[in-house]
Every structure is written in C-alpha cells, then in structure tokens.
Amino acid sequence: MDNRNMGYRARILVSEVAAEPAVAWFLNELAARRRSAFVQEMNTAYLAAQLLEVYDYDGDVKGLLRGMLLHDVGELMTPNDILGKPGRLSPEERIAVQRHVSDGAELLTRKGITGDALTVVLQHHERSDGTGYPAGVESPEIARCAKIAMVCDVYEALTTDRPQRKAFNMYEAVSMMTGMPLSHGILQSIKRCDDT
Numbered sequence: 028m029d030n031r032n033m034g035y036r037a038r039i040l041v042s043e044v045a046a047e048p049a050v051a052w053f054l055n056e057l058a059a060r061r062r063s064a065f066v067q068e069m070n071t072a073y074l075a076a077q078l079l080e081v082y083d084y085d086g087d088v089k090g091l092l093r094g095m096l097l098h099d100v101g102e103l104m105t106p107n108d109i110l111g112k113p114g115r116l117s118p119e120e121r122i123a124v125q126r127h128v129s130d131g132a133e134l135l136t137r138k139g140i141t142g143d144a145l146t147v148v149l150q151h152h153e154r155s156d157g158t159g160y161p162a163g164v165e166s167p168e169i170a171r172c173a174k175i176a177m178v179c180d181v182y183e184a185l186t187t188d189r190p191q192r193k194a195f196n197m198y199e200a201v202s203m204m205t206g207m208p209l210s211h212g213i214l215q216s217i218k219r220c221d222d223t
C-alpha cells in the first residue's frame with residue numbers, strides 16, 4: 028500500500044468527521060481553551076484513521092473517529108491548575124482529572140452524540156486487565172472501538188514531547204506498550220502505520 032495515499036485518505040476521513048457541526052463545536056472550544064488537548068484529539072483521530080487502513084475493522088468507522096476527536100473533551104471541565112500542574116498529583120487531584128471521562132460523556136450526550144463515539148469517551152482509559160478507569164472492567168467488557176482508542180491514545184502520548192520528557196520514537200513506544208494491558212493485535216497494526 029502506498030503510504031502517501033494511506034495518509035491522504037486518513038486525513039480526508041478525519042476532516043469529514045471533524046466538520047460535523049456538533050464535533051466542530053467541541054473542537055472549536057478545545058482549540059480556544061485547551062490547545063494541547065485539541066492537538067492531541069486531532070493526532071489520535073488521524074492515527075486511528077491510519078490504523079484502520081491496515082487493521083480489519085467492521086465497526087462504525089465514523090463513530091470511532093468521532094470518539095477519537097472528542098475522547099478528552101471532558102477536560103473542558105477540569106480545573107486549569109490541576110491540568111497544568113507539573114509533577115505528581117494528589118489522590119484528590121487524580122480523581123478530578125479522571126472525571127474528564129464522565130464529564131466528556133455528559134457533554135456528548137447533551138449534544139446528541141451517542142453510539143461508538145460515546146463508548147470511546149467512556150472506555151478509553153480502561154485496561155485489558157481491569158486496572159483502568161472509570162469502571163475497571165476487563166477485556167471482554169471493553170468495546171473494540173475503545174480498545175483501538177486506548178492504543179492510539181497511549182501511542183500518541185508516548186511519541187509526543189511532554190514537559191518532563193522528550194518524545195519516544197515509534198520503536199521505543201511500541202516496545203514499552205508491549206508490556207501494557209492493551210490489545211496486542213491492535214498494537215501490531217500500529218507498527219504497520221509507517222507514516223505516523
């Protein structure tokens with residue numbers, strides 16, 4: 028497969044979903060108030076769109092991408108001082124950060140966004156072994172769209188510069204993720220996305 032065409036198709040698909048009025052409304056809010064979250068939403072959606080070019084997925088592609096574009100939209104409700112705090116968070120602050128999942132689900136529901144997009148928002152921090160949040164469910168209870176979101180979210184985070192560290196390269200990121208409770212089948216497909 029020609030990677031240039033693959034990247035082009037993925038961008039078109041993400042652009043189409045991002046232009047949907049309800050999605051665009053949230054993205055505009057994020058771009059204005061949470062610039063780093065906006066960039067992360069776009070990156071993960073594009074990564075997921077590329078992944079779907081090499082991963083056999085018979086689900087609702089636009090629903091998944093809608094969820095990727097809005098998976099952290101609940102951060103609009105998270106206090107600035109907690110989101111921007113360097114170093115370790117207190118247990119109370121960690122709970123406040125984790126609330127972005129339920130806040131995001133509420134925001135989407137109010138705008139009439141449901142289906143796989145809502146599932147992605149609700150489950151993107153779950154983990155295959157039940158160590159995630161908010162429900163702590165294990166692999167059989169995690170939707171496939173959310174498993175794709177989990178992998179894309181972690182990969183994007185590891186391959187992006189953070190205040191406390193430089194970005195890992197794709198090989199380092201995949202190696203680190205191999206030891207995490209994520210879908211290894213989906214992780215294998217990330218390796219085939221050369222143009223990320």
Ligand SMILES: [Fe+2]
Pocket residue numbers: 098099127151152
């Ligand atoms: Fe999140």
